[in-house]
Amino acid sequence: MAERWWSRGGAAYAVYRATSRAASPLVYLFVQWRRLRGLEHPTRWRERLGEPSFPRPAPGTPLLWFHAVSLGEGLSAIPVIKRCVEQRPEIAVLLTVTTVSAFEVIKERLPCGVIFQFAPVDTYDAVNRFLGFWSPDAVFLIESELWPNLIFSSATKGSTMEAIRFQLLSAPPVIINFCGDLKYAVGDFNMSEKELTTLEDLRVDISGRRVWMASSLHCGEEKVFMQIHKALAKIHPALLTIIVPRHVEHGRKIKRELNQQGISAVLRSSVEKISPGTAVYIVDTLGELRTLYRLTPIAVIGGSFLPEMKGHNLSEATAAGCAVLTGPFVGHFSNMIRQMSAVDRLSVWQVNGREELLEALKQLLGDDLALEARRAAAKKAFSAVSGDVVSRVWELISTHILAEQPRLERRN
Structure with a gap:
């Protein structure tokens, strides 16, 4: 899959990567400016630069990374994450969002043990710093969060890429599975x-x-x-x-x-x-x-x-x-x-x-x-x-991602 992306969009991505890399110092200043305005978390803003706030799970523990941009997408991911934790408690789960408002609401609703932090901005250095530390075995993109550095860097580092509710780039139809709209997953919530x-x-x-x-x-x-x-x-x-x-x-x-x-x-x-x-x-x-x-x-x-x-x-x-x-x-x-x-x-x-x-x-x-x-x-x-959209999503994760767990464990 990575080779196909490179053949179709390698030149455009090379320009994007070079530009984002050159802009890294400005991105640091931009994140600081947003922090001073209350748009970034006051103590965890470094996560936006790819720096971790928590230790990675023990070696050999498969890590699934769910990424959502804001509150609505993050909430739609929670029922799937809960199902993953219930069915396979030995697997680690990382959820990232980009907005402070989403972070403050979602942190109270996640299952115990789920790692929750801010996603890196899409510069080459921030994304590779993030991936180099977490080394996720699979990446799940909620909605249309399709950032070039995130996608290409994840693919080249060996992470399995999946898109929930989205046809990822030019992936052939034969490998796309539509299991329903996660916007309907609201019925899986229990009130606190x-x-x-x-x-x-x-x-x-x-x-x-x-x-x-x-x-x-x-x-x-x-x-x-x-x-x-x-x-x-x-x-x-x-x-x-x-x-x-x-x-x-x-x-x-x-x-x-x-x-x-x-x-x-x-x-x-x-x-x-x-x-x-x-x-x-x-x-x-x-x-x-x-x-x-x-x-x-x-x-x-x-x-x-x-x-x-x-x-x-x-x-x-x-x-x-x-x-x-x-x-x-x-x-x-x-x-x-x-x-x-x-x-x-x-x-x-x-x-x-x-x-x-x-x-x-x-x-x-x-x-x-x-x-x-x-x-x-x-x-x-x-x-x-x-229907039971969460069960259908879980079935796909279990079949196409977790069925390869022996390979994932060897990679870890």
Whole structure:
């Protein structure tokens, strides 16, 4: 495989490698600049330069490296990692991410013993420093994290390369195995004690109120949902709208705009709790969507109401049994919507814009039977299309990677 890559893209890669190598001193300064701005971990930033923070597993222990760029991809890898640890506890697992926000959320959810650190930036020196120390036996790339130095250096050092959910470069179809979409793996999560406590506390706070949630909102979309809230509040005076911005720093801006319009809003990051007078609850924290989807009966998925947007994953909301709505701009998530709608046309309600969304929410908030039908359809569709994707991924890992363990152990 390595020879084929070199024959097809060797010249372009040679230029990329030389450029990235020459830029290494600038990359060091760039990482320092990001650290000072809070964009890199304050104490573990050296990992971005390929330096380890933990010892490598004992000689002879096969090491599987899972790499994900950020929170969503990292969370989708966790069920597979858990299955690896359960089935083959003697194998070491390394997970890397690139963002601090992903690191802070995921570190609390990994099985005991999994090595977790930041991935190196894609310079020749950083990647080779990382690979030289860890020497992984197999590399699993989640989503589209296809960096040239990472891929070529891993291949030339003998690591087995696999791509989950992605056709890796120009790999021939005969060696590509599609085992399902890991975005559906959300159904394999169990809630922690902390999440269960949070859920019960919030249920007490909102008891007896009509509730709906707008999740993963991008800048600009808040204006749509503010108008929707004001219209719905005229019909349901005790209505509680939950807003979950895609970027937590956006929460304070939303609160200011709501307060300027005389709408009472509370930030989850503050110590203030939801009161009977709270109209909008803004969740400006990370990693809580899973819990919130189990709190609200209605979930409107953001990132889909402005033309430049491409939607977000609906599977967590459908798995939780929410009545799920989304806007017209959904990008490649249109395939997920088609799959679910084929199972049950009530599973996902795709609206054309603000007016249609308002009418849909009026119906769901005013008709309990219609709401329950949508919720049941969403859960049914998720169950049908998700299958057991984690088991299928594990089967491929076991068959194509771990079956070669004697060879891997000799290499170690």
